[in-house]
Amino acid sequence: xxxxxxxxxGIKYRYEQSGGVxxxxxxxxxxxxxxxxxxxxxxxxxxxxxxxxxxxISQASLRGRDAEEFVLKILYLLEELNLVHELEPSNNQAAxxxxxxxxxxxxx
Amino acid sequence: xxxxxxxxxxxxxxxxFYINIGGGEPxxxxxxxxxxxxxxxxxxxxxxSTNGTLINSTVAAEITKRGLRVQVSLDGWQPxxxxxxxxxxxxxxxxxxxxxxxxxxxxxxxxCVVTGASIAGLDAMLQLAVSYGAKLxxxxxxxxxxxxxxWWELVPSREQYVRLYxxxxxxxxxNTGDSFFFxxxxxxLLPGLSFCGAGKLTCSVDPQGFVYPCPxxxxxxxxxxxxxxxxxxxxxxxxxLFSRMRTEExxxxxxxxxxxxxxxxxxxxxxxxxxxWNMPDPECVRGEVNDKISI
Numbered sequence: 001x002x003x004x005x006x007x008x009x010g011i012k013y014r015y016e017q018s019g020g021v022x023x024x025x026x027x028x029x030x031x032x033x034x035x036x037x038x039x040x041x042x043x044x045x046x047x048x049x050x051x052x053x054x055x056x057i058s059q060a061s062l063r064g065r066d067a068e069e070f071v072l073k074i075l076y077l078l079e080e081l082n083l084v085h086e087l088e089p090s091n092n093q094a095a096x097x098x099x100x101x102x103x104x105x106x107x108x
Numbered sequence: 109x110x111x112x113x114x115x116x117x118x119x120x121x122x123x124x125f126y127i128n129i130g131g132g133e134p135x136x137x138x139x140x141x142x143x144x145x146x147x148x149x150x151x152x153x154x155x156x157s158t159n160g161t162l163i164n165s166t167v168a169a170e171i172t173k174r175g176l177r178v179q180v181s182l183d184g185w186q187p188x189x190x191x192x193x194x195x196x197x198x199x200x201x202x203x204x205x206x207x208x209x210x211x212x213x214x215x216x217x218x219x220c221v222v223t224g225a226s227i228a229g230l231d232a233m234l235q236l237a238v239s240y241g242a243k244l245x246x247x248x249x250x251x252x253x254x255x256x257x258x259w260w261e262l263v264p265s266r267e268q269y270v271r272l273y274x275x276x277x278x279x280x281x282x283n284t285g286d287s288f289f290f291x292x293x294x295x296x297l298l299p300g301l302s303f304c305g306a307g308k309l310t311c312s313v314d315p316q317g318f319v320y321p322c323p324x325x326x327x328x329x330x331x332x333x334x335x336x337x338x339x340x341x342x343x344x345x346x347x348x349l350f351s352r353m354r355t356e357e358x359x360x361x362x363x364x365x366x367x368x369x370x371x372x373x374x375x376x377x378x379x380x381x382x383x384x385w386n387m388p389d390p391e392c393v394r395g396e397v398n399d400k401i402s403i
Contacts, residue, residue, distance in 0.1 A: 014123040017354075021309060023125035025153065028177075028283055030125075030301050030309065 002049040004087040005075060011083055013042050022083055031081060038074055045084060047098045050075065056099045111317070111336055112143055116150050118339045126153035128179075130323070132315075135162040144174050157181060157219060159198065160205025165212075172212040179219040179245060180206050185232035189225065206240045216242040217283060221249050222272060223262040230275050234282065246276075248287035250324050251380045269393050270294060290373035290389045293366035303371035306385075307353035311344070319343055321353060324376025325385060358388045366394050 007013075010025030020039035022031045033039075037057065044053050051068060058067030078084040119127065127147070134140060134156045147154045155177035171178060180202050184190030187199040194202075202218075209216045218237045220226060226233070230246075237244040251259035264272065273291040276282060276298055286301040301309070306322035313319050317336040320326045332347035344350065358372040372378075373389020381390035 012123070012125045014125075016309075027281075028126075028155075028285075029299065030286065030305075032301060032303075032309070 002051045003089075004049055005045055005079075005084045006087050007042050007045045007084055008082060011042070013039055015039050024081075024083065031083070035074075037070075038078070041071065041074060041078070042084070044099060046087070047100075052099060109139060109142065112139075113146055115313075115317075115335050115340070116143075116146050116152060118335070118341050119152050120150040122341050122344065124152055126155060129154065129156035131157065133159060133162065135167065141170050141174070144176060148174050153177075155179060155217075158205070159194070160202040161198075163205035163208055165208060168208045168212040168214060171209065171214050177215045177217070178209055179217045180209070180242075181220075182218050182233075182236075183221050183223070184226060185229050185236045189229060193221075193223075203240075206242055210241045216240070217245040218242050219245045219247060221247045221255075222264065223249055224264045224268055225262070227264055227268045227272055227275075230272070234279065243281075243283060245283040245285060246287065247285060248374070248377075250374070250377050252324055252376075263391070266391075266393055269391065273298070273393075287374075290370045290377075290391065291393060292369040293392070293394050297369060302369055304373065304375045306375045307347075307350035311340075311350075313340070319347075321350065321385070322376045324374070325379045327379070330379070330385075353385065356386055358386055360388050364394060 008024070011022060012025070013020060013022040015036055016032075019032060019034040020036050022033070022038070022042070023029070024031070040057065041053065044056075047053070048056070050071060054067040054071040057071065075084060079086070135158055137143070144154055154174075157179040158181070160180045181194065182190055182199065182202045183193045184199070190199040190202075191197070206216055206218065218233070218240075220233055222230075233246075234244050249255055249259065249263055251263075255262060269291060272288065273294045276284065276288060276291070277296065280299050284298070284300065286305065289298060289300065289302050289304075292298050292302055304322075306325065311319055311321055311332075312323045312326060313335055314326060317334045318326075318331045319333050319335060319340060320330050321332075330349060332349050333343040335343070353375065357367075358378070361367050361372045370389070370392075373392060375385040377390055378387040379385040381387075
């Protein structure tokens with residue numbers, strides 16, 4: 001079953017040259033990731049389902065990797081770190097995704 | 109104030125998450141709350157360190173209004189441990205400040221610099237913090253400032269660091285400001301960053317506006333510029349020293365199987381002890397590296 005997710009309150013994030021860094025206000029913790037995809041996923045939170053987001057990212061660049069599996073792995077890690085959480089299904093899902101064009105040079 | 113506002117504007121543009129204001133004593137600044145107001149307006153979180161002596165009900169209320177976080181320095185769980193380090197009467201003053209701040213629901217962390225003497229009392233420190241509704245934050249002792257002449261007497265032994273590591277693994281709720289990541293080479297990674305953020309994720313700015321890689325490398329030789337003459341957003345990208353710190357690795361660490369867990373440890377500690385930030389952490393707990401270095 002497809003699902004949506006959102007960023008936990010009190011989370012800030014930004015891209016870094018070699019990946020991205022996330023700050024969690026509740027415990028002042030910093031988390032560094034070697035992939036900018038992690039920040040991509042935080043930016044795309046709530047704008048589509050996991051499958052829709054994975055499809056969009058796959059179009060941009062995932063170099064042949066299984067996009068959905070890869071995205072799910074990262075989201076699982078982010079959830080374990082209490083940085084994102086899954087949203088309850090809602091009627092808004094019928095409205096379709098609101099995903100930007102990812103045709104930029106973000107490293108994946 | 110206009111220079112400070114410009115600086116905060118630049119930090120917001122850089123998406124800086126938060127700033128830690130230390131001292132000296134930050135509350136002595138005559139425009140302290142005006143500066144805090146602007147930082148809040150720019151959505152730059154602020155936390156500041158204080159010895160607590162200037163905290164009263166009015167100040168505590170001003171802090172609450174702005175959602176600031178406060179670190180109160182305390183280096184022992186009772187006066188007999190704390191006061192020889194921080195001064196006569198400081199324990200009582202710090203505790204009084206913590207009480208006042210907590211009455212106003214300010215998020216308070218007790219900041220304790222870990223020495224060989226205080227490791228035995230970590231449970232007591234944590235209990236003290238919990239009893240006041242505060243968090244505990246442990247910092248690493250570095251040979252700087254007032255600790256410079258006594259560092260060798262105060263610094264924990266390797267065995268004590270092993271006990272500290274085990275204690276931190278049992279207490280993930282204790283904040284360390286990523287001070288002790290060098291201990292991760294002992295086993296599993298400690299929570300937080302597992303590398304030195306100096307020049308990569310963090311930097312320090314002194315009251316005159318000079319920029320350094322971190323608070324432990326505030327030396328004329330490591331200045332990368334001044335925010336009064338050039339925005340930090342430009343210095344951050346252009347500084348050759350920062351560029352080197354982002355790419356170079358201590359040669360003496362090459363081949364160490366623990367390197368991926370500690371990345372050579374604290375660059376500031378290396379700089380303070382060896383005069384060279386690109387040396388392995390002087391307190392490397394693997395011991396393998398220090399066997400190779402003759403000081």
